[in-house]
Amino acid sequence: MTEEKIVRTYIYPCFPNKEKINKVEQVLKEYRKTAQAISKIQWAEFFKTGKFNKYLKLKELESSLSERYKQSCQWQVVGILEGYLSCVQEEFEEIIYNTNLTQKTKRVLIAINSRKAWFSKTLETIYWFEKGNRIEYKVSKEELLLARTIFKHILNKRRKPSFKNISMHLDSKVAIVEENQKSRNYDKWLKISTLEKGKPILIPLKNNTYAEGVEGKFLNFYQVQVEDGKLSVRLIKEIRRKEYRPIVPEIAIDLGLNPLFATDRGDLIGRSFLEFLINLDEKITRRMAHLQKAGIRPSQDKKYRELVRKLREFLKNEINRYLNRLIETYRPASIVIERLDFRGQELSKRMNRLLSRFGKRIVNEKLKSLQDLYGIEIEQVNPAYSSQECSSCGYIDKRNRKSTQEFKCKACGKKINAQVNSARNLLSRRSTEEIKLYTPKKQVLKILTKRYLERLKGCNSAPLEVLKNNPYFKDFLNPGVWINVYKWGNYPILGSR
Ligand SMILES: [Zn+2]
Incomplete structure (x- = not known):
C-alpha cells in the first residue's frame, strides 16, 4: 500500500518580545529578497528544461542568508511556483474547453497540460483513459507548439508570484520546535536562526489544543510571518488516512x-x-x-x-x-x-x-x-444546460427555470428546487456516453434536444405551442427536416421518423 501524505497547518499562540520580532523581521526582509532572486533563476530553468528544480545550487546567489536558509527558501519558492502552474493549468483547461477544436485535439492538449509538458523535449506518446480503456497517442509537433502558445498566452496575462509578501516556510535546517520543560508559562520554544551566525533566538509558544489532539505526526517544518508588527507561527502536521466504508x-x-x-x-x-x-x-x-x-x-x-x-x-x-x-x-x-x-x-x-x-x-x-x-x-x-433540463422528462427550455431556486417544467409540469434538479442532471450526465467533459455547449444542446424528441415518439409531449416558442427546438420544427407533427387527441404531439 502506498503511504498517504496529508498535511495540515495550525497556528500556535506565540509570545516574542519586540527585539525578537525585529530580528525575525530582518530575516524575513532578506528572505523575501532572496526568494525573488531565486524565482528569477527558477523561471530561467523552467523555460530551459520544462521543470522547476528545488535542488539548484545557489552558492553564486548573493544574500546575507546562510546557505541553509537559501536552500530552505528555494524549496518554498518552487512550491509556490508549482502552485502557480496549477492555476495556469486550470485556466488552460478552461480555454481549451471553450474552443472549437476537435475532441481529439482537445484531449491531446489537455493531456499535455496535465503532464505540465508544454516545454518538454522528450514528450512523444501520451495516453488517457476513455470509458476504462487506455488510449495511446503520438503527439505531433504542431500540437505541442499549440499547447506552448496557449501556455505562453496565459503566462503573459497572469501575474506571476512576486514573493514580496510571503511568509517563511522553514525546515529543520534553520528552525526547530522543542518542548519546554522548564517554565510553566509556555509549552514549546521555536528556535530560529537569524542573520547573525550562531545566534539563534527562542520564541515561546503555547499549545494549540486542537492541533495537539489531531491524530498524526508533527513535521519539522514551520511557517513564520511578521505582519503589521505581529509575529505568527504555524506548525505542520501529517495526518493519517481514515478508515472509510462507503454506503x-x-x-x-x-x-x-x-x-x-x-x-x-x-x-x-x-x-x-x-x-x-x-x-x-x-x-x-x-x-x-x-x-x-x-x-x-x-x-x-x-x-x-x-x-x-x-x-x-x-x-x-x-x-x-x-x-x-x-x-x-x-x-x-x-x-x-x-x-x-x-x-x-x-x-x-x-x-x-x-x-x-x-x-x-x-x-x-x-x-x-x-x-x-x-x-x-x-x-x-459537463454542466452545460443542466440547469435548464428537466430531470424528470428531459425537456430542455430556458423558461423551465423560473428563478434561481424554482424549477417548473413547461412540458411535464414537474416542480422541483432548481439546484436539486441540476444535481440530478449531473448524475445522469455521468452515464451519458455522448456528452463528455469537454463537449462544447452547442453540441450538448443538440444531443439533449434530439434525445428528448426521440424519447417521446408517440408519447405525451410538450404542447406544440411550448415547443414552437422554444428556440432550442427551432431546427427540428422546420417542416420536412426529420420531424412530423401529428394531431393526437387534443394535443398536437411530435414524433420522429
Ligand atoms: Zn419535465
Missing part, C-alpha cells in the same frame, strides 16, 4: 450560492451563504470606492486585505463544514460534480471575481483532501 455508490452535488450545495437527493445546504456574501460584498465595494478616491491600491490597504481574508476564511469554513456533513450523512463511494463555476447575479463584479478565484480553489482542495483522506472518487461532468 451509497454516489451522490451528485450542484454548486450554487443560495444554497451553496444541493444534492440529487434533495438536500439544500448552506442557505445563509449568499446573505453573508452580499453583506461582505457591500463592505468591500464601499472600501474600494474609498480607496479609489484616495488613489490607494487595494493590495496596500490593511482594511481591504482584512475583508478579503475574512471572505477566504468564510468560504473555507463553510465549504469544509458542509462537505464534511454530506460525507458523514451519505458515505458515498464517489462524488459527481460539475466543472466548477461560482457566480451570482446578486453580487458585484469584484465579488464574483474573488469568489471564482477562491471558491473554485477551496472546493477543489477540499475534494482533493476527501480523495486523499477517504479514497472517495471525484468525477467531474
Whole structure:
C-alpha cells in the first residue's frame, strides 16, 4: 500500500518580545529578497528544461542568508511556483474547453497540460483513459507548439508570484520546535536562526489544543510571518488516512450560492451563504470606492486585505463544514460534480471575481483532501444546460427555470428546487456516453434536444405551442427536416421518423 501524505497547518499562540520580532523581521526582509532572486533563476530553468528544480545550487546567489536558509527558501519558492502552474493549468483547461477544436485535439492538449509538458523535449506518446480503456497517442509537433502558445498566452496575462509578501516556510535546517520543560508559562520554544551566525533566538509558544489532539505526526517544518508588527507561527502536521466504508455508490452535488450545495437527493445546504456574501460584498465595494478616491491600491490597504481574508476564511469554513456533513450523512463511494463555476447575479463584479478565484480553489482542495483522506472518487461532468433540463422528462427550455431556486417544467409540469434538479442532471450526465467533459455547449444542446424528441415518439409531449416558442427546438420544427407533427387527441404531439 502506498503511504498517504496529508498535511495540515495550525497556528500556535506565540509570545516574542519586540527585539525578537525585529530580528525575525530582518530575516524575513532578506528572505523575501532572496526568494525573488531565486524565482528569477527558477523561471530561467523552467523555460530551459520544462521543470522547476528545488535542488539548484545557489552558492553564486548573493544574500546575507546562510546557505541553509537559501536552500530552505528555494524549496518554498518552487512550491509556490508549482502552485502557480496549477492555476495556469486550470485556466488552460478552461480555454481549451471553450474552443472549437476537435475532441481529439482537445484531449491531446489537455493531456499535455496535465503532464505540465508544454516545454518538454522528450514528450512523444501520451495516453488517457476513455470509458476504462487506455488510449495511446503520438503527439505531433504542431500540437505541442499549440499547447506552448496557449501556455505562453496565459503566462503573459497572469501575474506571476512576486514573493514580496510571503511568509517563511522553514525546515529543520534553520528552525526547530522543542518542548519546554522548564517554565510553566509556555509549552514549546521555536528556535530560529537569524542573520547573525550562531545566534539563534527562542520564541515561546503555547499549545494549540486542537492541533495537539489531531491524530498524526508533527513535521519539522514551520511557517513564520511578521505582519503589521505581529509575529505568527504555524506548525505542520501529517495526518493519517481514515478508515472509510462507503454506503451509497454516489451522490451528485450542484454548486450554487443560495444554497451553496444541493444534492440529487434533495438536500439544500448552506442557505445563509449568499446573505453573508452580499453583506461582505457591500463592505468591500464601499472600501474600494474609498480607496479609489484616495488613489490607494487595494493590495496596500490593511482594511481591504482584512475583508478579503475574512471572505477566504468564510468560504473555507463553510465549504469544509458542509462537505464534511454530506460525507458523514451519505458515505458515498464517489462524488459527481460539475466543472466548477461560482457566480451570482446578486453580487458585484469584484465579488464574483474573488469568489471564482477562491471558491473554485477551496472546493477543489477540499475534494482533493476527501480523495486523499477517504479514497472517495471525484468525477467531474459537463454542466452545460443542466440547469435548464428537466430531470424528470428531459425537456430542455430556458423558461423551465423560473428563478434561481424554482424549477417548473413547461412540458411535464414537474416542480422541483432548481439546484436539486441540476444535481440530478449531473448524475445522469455521468452515464451519458455522448456528452463528455469537454463537449462544447452547442453540441450538448443538440444531443439533449434530439434525445428528448426521440424519447417521446408517440408519447405525451410538450404542447406544440411550448415547443414552437422554444428556440432550442427551432431546427427540428422546420417542416420536412426529420420531424412530423401529428394531431393526437387534443394535443398536437411530435414524433420522429
Ligand atoms: Zn419535465
